[in-house]
Amino acid sequence: MRKRRNGGRPTIADVAQRAGVSSITVSRALRDPERVSPQLRQQIEEAVRELEYVPDQHARALASARTDVIGVIIPSFTNNVFADVLRGIYDGLAQTPYQVQLGNSRYSPIEEERLLATFLSQRPAALIVAGIDQTERGRALLAAAGCPVVQVMDLGDDPVDMMVGFSHRASGHAVTSHLLEAGYRRIGFLGARMDPRTQRRLEGYRAALAEAGLYDPARITTTPASSSVSLGRDLLRDLLARMPDTDAVFCNNDDLALGALFECQRALLAVPASMGIAGFNDLEMMAAACPSLTSVRTPRYEIGSRAVQMARAAIAGRRPAERVVDTGFALQIRESTKRPETVRPQPMGALYNNA
Amino acid sequence: MRKRRNGGRPTIADVAQRAGVSSITVSRALRDPERVSPQLRQQIEEAVRELEYVPDQHARALASARTDVIGVIIPSFTNNVFADVLRGIYDGLAQTPYQVQLGNSRYSPIEEERLLATFLSQRPAALIVAGIDQTERGRALLAAAGCPVVQVMDLGDDPVDMMVGFSHRASGHAVTSHLLEAGYRRIGFLGARMDPRTQRRLEGYRAALAEAGLYDPARITTTPASSSVSLGRDLLRDLLARMPDTDAVFCNNDDLALGALFECQRALLAVPASMGIAGFNDLEMMAAACPSLTSVRTPRYEIGSRAVQMARAAIAGRRPAERVVDTGFALQIRESTKRPETVRPQPMGALYNNA
DNA sequence: GAGGGTCATGTCAGCGCTATCATGGCGAAA
DNA sequence: TTTCGCCATGATAGCGCTGACATGACCCTC
Incomplete structure (x- = not known):
């Protein structure tokens, strides 16, 4: 019996064997159920349940060169302002396969640049960054990111990609x-x-x-x-x-x-x-x-959830017509x-x- | 020429070729420089710099069945209390290869359990969770996590693994x-x-x-x-x-x-x-x-940084003697x-x- | 009834890295 | 000098998954 390095967890091959299909069919059934006949789909679902199969994120990312990670960079954890944005983001991502990779730039553009480089090395599905005041290199990194980018909490003339905020x-x-x-x-x-x-x-x-x-x-x-x-x-x-x-x-x-x-x-x-x-x-x-x-x-919470919404649309290939959204503000x-x-x-x- | 799915980024093989060594030597030079002769080490470092090589986290995780991700679960983003803990954690992890995977349980033990399952499916290097009031299944998951676990912000008699907090x-x-x-x-x-x-x-x-x-x-x-x-x-x-x-x-x-x-x-x-x-x-x-x-x-910040410190020690195989740390509190x-x-x-x- | 299109499913070859074992060189001990 | 062991390095074989292409069944059209 082959040694398992993953701690004995079942793999897609185990599920395939149990369901009597090939592993690519299991892969398809999990990612895009429509493409598999109802009959096999059911068998596969059952096998997944019985084995408590959970796909390996890393293998998936390696094979497909894509991830379900959305990078978020904010300048402060302590500032309640960003806590609300974050809530909006997380709530917008609940019930989706996406996960958040959170970075704290501490209001330092240099640190932000560093984080950007780190995050991009993981090929995130999208990037949400606070502010429009990236360094030149930061902007270049974002522009070359190859994924949707949403700048939030501010408004400016030339978004790297998309933007949600107010003036x-x-x-x-x-x-x-x-x-x-x-x-x-x-x-x-x-x-x-x-x-x-x-x-x-x-x-x-x-x-x-x-x-x-x-x-x-x-x-x-x-x-x-x-x-x-x-x-x-x-x-x-x-x-x-x-x-x-x-x-x-x-x-x-x-x-x-x-x-x-x-x-x-x-x-x-x-x-x-x-x-x-x-x-x-x-x-x-x-x-x-x-x-x-x-x-x-x-509208901090709204900005967070709106940013997620736009990012997801862009990931799905439906880039919103309005690339820059002005949420406005309200004097109380x-x-x-x-x-x-x-x-x-x-x-x-x-x-x-x-x- | 072979098609590259990773967006043209250099791989370890490119670095190896440039440095005139095999890729495993590059791998070793990056992870454990001591094991490679100074001569080759220098050549490799140079090649890395020239190519701007950044290792692929997913490939690394897949091949080694280990990750540099530390999972953190807190019950609220809005509550300033946890913002401080989080700062302590992030600061403790600065300048290390570790990354944080942050989850928000919204004060729901059920949600916490769900997050735990998700996080564990990624085989984190360690787990830091707020509180000691996990569900029974949550506790079982933690106990079987196969990685260091630190419960923070509270104190109790039977830590799953380690604990930092106060009464x-x-x-x-x-x-x-x-x-x-x-x-x-x-x-x-x-x-x-x-x-x-x-x-x-x-x-x-x-x-x-x-x-x-x-x-x-x-x-x-x-x-x-x-x-x-x-x-x-x-x-x-x-x-x-x-x-x-x-x-x-x-x-x-x-x-x-x-x-x-x-x-x-x-x-x-x-x-x-x-x-x-x-x-x-x-x-x-x-x-x-x-x-x-x-x-x-x-001492919220301190609890966060202390938890990281204990987790890292445990990862390195040096589990602290004191598994339960009472940080105390101070009446102001x-x-x-x-x-x-x-x-x-x-x-x-x-x-x-x-x- | 031949040709072509569609659909469900399968085969195969990697993705980029590391675990494992193999190899060869060299110094120390006998 | 011979033998042994150690060290630095390399060759190989996957890790678990998915992209690309292949296959065969079935249906439709003229």
């Missing part, structure tokens, strides 16, 4: 315009990490204020450090130390906005009367905060930017008593 | 004891999703209160819904409607605690004077909140449970003015 510049512009309409005039910007998408939101902010003749670069407070709630507090404190008359802040993301709110509470600065606060992404907590926080709802206006008619800073009572 | 019961007990020591007497419990780890924290809460003769099941408020900040608000509101004299809450996790804080702010209930709040996991925002929130620091006492000496509910001024 960060437009969303930054929309939030800032909203703050202006709410009556705020000395609007600051809090930004962390300053990745390309953040930069584009900042551009939108800048443009909206410039159009209103109210742009003042001194109100922009950023840091390369990665975003956090504490950082939101620190950044707002810095900003107020430099520009005490600032009456609102557009926070680059929701963590910073929450931190800014906490800082206002600590400094006894009334929100929204003396300070308007807007965040970005509209994480679940924004609606629950007190006061509730204005933000921009970004809440208490934190509902400025009372009379604009005048108001002192507040103490919020709580702790010694 | 949820003990941590629940510790938090509750702290609330008692701080002077709170009518302590509630807010819990969402109620997965097994949450249940054990609840047990700890129950035990601590029972020991103090203060246990009242009516103060336990739970829901099978998944955790969120809004839910924290809802649960606290429910609890206070039923048991208005509740003077503190142990929240099953930090999202709920934050929601509870917001609810107190909305209801003008002073924290920590009239209501103590403690969370669980000590996410970054807890220290930044206003008032800052007491929580239990859980902050403003939200620092009750003033005089215990008496205090009214507060309005926090903010929004019309």
